[in-house]
Amino acid sequence: MAQKTVRFGIIGAGLMGREFASAAARWSHLLNQDARPEVVSVCDPNLGATEWFKELGSSIQTTTDYRELLANPEVDAVYCAVPHQLHEEIYIATIEAGKHLLAEKPFGIDLPAAQNILAAVEAHPEILVRCSSQFPFFPGVQRIVKMVKAGDFGKIIEVRAGFLHSSDLDPSKPINWKRKIETNGEYGCLGDLGLHVVHVPARCGWKPKNVRALLSKIVAERPDGKGGMSPCETWDNAILACETDEFPIIFETKRIAPGETNTWYLNVYGTQNSAEFSTKNPKTLRTLPYRPGDRQAWHVEDLGYSSAYPAITGHIFEFGFTDAIQQMWAAYLDELVHPQMTGTFSCATPEEAHLSHRLFTAAIESQRTGQTISVG
Numbered sequence: 188m189a190q191k192t193v194r195f196g197i198i199g200a201g202l203m204g205r206e207f208a209s210a211a212a213r214w215s216h217l218l219n220q221d222a223r224p225e226v227v228s229v230c231d232p233n234l235g236a237t238e239w240f241k242e243l244g245s246s247i248q249t250t251t252d253y254r255e256l257l258a259n260p261e262v263d264a265v266y267c268a269v270p271h272q273l274h275e276e277i278y279i280a281t282i283e284a285g286k287h288l289l290a291e292k293p294f295g296i297d298l299p300a301a302q303n304i305l306a307a308v309e310a311h312p313e314i315l316v317r318c319s320s321q322f323p324f325f326p327g328v329q330r331i332v333k334m335v336k337a338g339d340f341g342k343i344i345e346v347r348a349g350f351l352h353s354s355d356l357d358p359s360k361p362i363n364w365k366r367k368i369e370t371n372g373e374y375g376c377l378g379d380l381g382l383h384v385v386h387v388p389a390r391c392g393w394k395p396k397n398v399r400a401l402l403s404k405i406v407a408e409r410p411d412g413k414g415g416m417s418p419c420e421t422w423d424n425a426i427l428a429c430e431t432d433e434f435p436i437i438f439e440t441k442r443i444a445p446g447e448t449n450t451w452y453l454n455v456y457g458t459q460n461s462a463e464f465s466t467k468n469p470k471t472l473r474t475l476p477y478r479p480g481d482r483q484a485w486h487v488e489d490l491g492y493s494s495a496y497p498a499i500t501g502h503i504f505e506f507g508f509t510d511a512i513q514q515m516w517a518a519y520l521d522e523l524v525h526p527q528m529t530g531t532f533s534c535a536t537p538e539e540a541h542l543s544h545r546l547f548t549a550a551i552e553s554q555r556t557g558q559t560i561s562v563g
């Protein structure tokens with residue numbers, strides 16, 4: 188099949204910049220794709236960070252200035268994975284340069300930044316802007332979304348969505364930009380992890396009307412890497428209790444959750460069926476179908492590699508983080524090259540990111556006042 192090549196520039200050659208480049212480099216993992224990404228340019232002020240990308244091909248442009256990347260006519264689209272204080276400036280510049288954009292969360296350091304980015308998106312409807320959120324592409328989550336669409340849950344009783352990390356449990360871990368308000372925003376763990384938990388509920392139409400938040404700061408200071416200590420300014424852990432029009436949703440995002448490395452979960456409890464999925468057991472979906480008077484018993488199903496976009500991997504094998512990243516990219520390209528995307532689940536939209544900002548801003552106000560705050 189002839190494939191359309193979409194030429195990408197990567198702004199931010201750190202952890203996530205490399206993840207995308209790796210997904211692009213093994214694109215033949217996917218079957219029946221009529222478009223493929225090619226990385227043609229990479230930008231990072233730390234030129235050392237761009238070294239790894241040279242293995243992708245000697246013709247790749249490397250630059251320390253994102254404006255140079257945006258001025259390159261060879262670049263059709265941009266993946267931007269930089270610290271949060273840079274989102275507003277670079278996302279808006281990318282859109283105004285006429286490049287399609289897969290942005291990173293939280294989509295601006297705070298609500299005003301997200302609103303300014305959204306205004307640029309609305310002023311340029313010809314540009315496809317989406318935000319990274321890969322966990323919905325795990326087969327278990329795709330199944331839950333299908334169950335929601337089919338009305339399988341009956342009346343939904345409660346939803347719980349969370350994302351748990353434990354690496355910050357170690358107080359001797361040096362401080363990084365995610366612990367500073369200037370670079371990560373006051374949201375802390377909400378900005379860092381929050382869109383990941385809001386994306387699927389928002390897509391299902393479960394919009395939080397209000398929030399009562401419990402935010403915690405657990406480690407007060409960390410080594411600064413220069414022999415001293417530096418204060419940790421952002422929230423480590425968050426529990427948000429929200430009302431929607433019909434049922435409660437509990438969101439939790441935690442940087443300090445003992446024993447959890449990168450555990451994303453979604454639990455939906457209903458009167459006719461319930462479902463639990465966690466990346467801790469990434470191939471397993473637990474469901475509990477129920478008819479009045481029946482026994483209540485969880486069913487445990489191994490889903491295997493039943494991906495949204497078909498791949499070479501045998502259907503009995505396991506699905507993981509890097510697969511979810513590649514599937515998310517397939518969804519972005521699907522939406523970019525087709526007037527009507529062929530898949531059923533698109534990447535997070537700017538409006539969904541904006542909703543997450545309104546929720547997190549209300550959560551900070553709730554923590555400050557001890558009150559339940561309207562999400563607006």
Ligand SMILES: NC(=O)c1ccc[n+]([C@@H]2O[C@H](COP(=O)([O-])OP(=O)(O)OC[C@H]3O[C@@H](n4cnc5c(N)ncnc54)[C@H](O)[C@@H]3O)[C@@H](O)[C@H]2O)c1
Binds near residue numbers: 233236292293319
């Ligand atoms: N989707 C996910 O699962 C996921 C995971 C981690 C991080 N993220 C998000 O990705 C983004 C980047 O996080 P990361 O973990 O890759 O961070 P990182 O620190 O590993 O990488 C960020 C890179 O941006 C570079 N940078 C700084 N200023 C720049 C500029 N002006 N122009 C170009 N590059 C610049 C830094 O030198 C660094 O190499 C953040 O928005 C973060 O929230 C997403």
